[in-house]
Amino acid sequence: DAKTTQPPSMDCAEGRAANLPCNHSTISGNEYVYWYRQIHSQGPQYIIHGLKNNETNEMASLIITEDRKSSTLILPHATLRDTAVYYCIVRVGGSGAGSYQLTFGKGTKLSVIP
């Protein structure tokens, strides 16, 4: 799977949008971008994923650049409960060999400040 690069930490004011960047310049055409987050003392939680189109769900929006070499996770109105480590992961789609492993980096520690 392609490697990803994320800033180690970010701060965001409560109520403001949190924009978390991720670089994945070596991404292949069949690799998807996944975002998970991990709140202290809990297991990782799925947030969103996408291939090349922008995606939105009840938790967040995912913006993928046209060349697919980077993406941004947007939490539109950050709350204190969004304080967590956010992981950007690139993985092969489908259910074939090698597609079942998630390779986590160190992620971005997001601190939402009152």
Added chain:
Amino acid sequence: DTGVSQDPRHKITKRGQNVTFRCDPISEHNRLYWYRQTLGQGPEFLTYFQNEAQLEKSRLLSDRFSAERPKGSFSTLEIQRTEQGDSAMYLCASSSRGRLNEKLFFGSGTQLSVL
């Protein structure tokens, strides 16, 4: 609560002892994964089951580690002759087949401390 249960939540053991952890996945999920996470690092893949078949094992899974999923439902991870380097959070996750791009549901993990 994701629906994935892990037991125990915490385990303290002495070096050289054997330990066993249990994971109960979401009932309709046929895929089950074990990950390990040390302080300040992201989770690392250990092994993967599809139903009762163990289809992939990481090189991190030394001979002292064994995982089973006997009836395709719950799974156990055993560590024999524990070492201090085994101290970590052991995470279980499950997912369901059928979706092109599955998402994993993780449990809260078992924190192992080897003294």
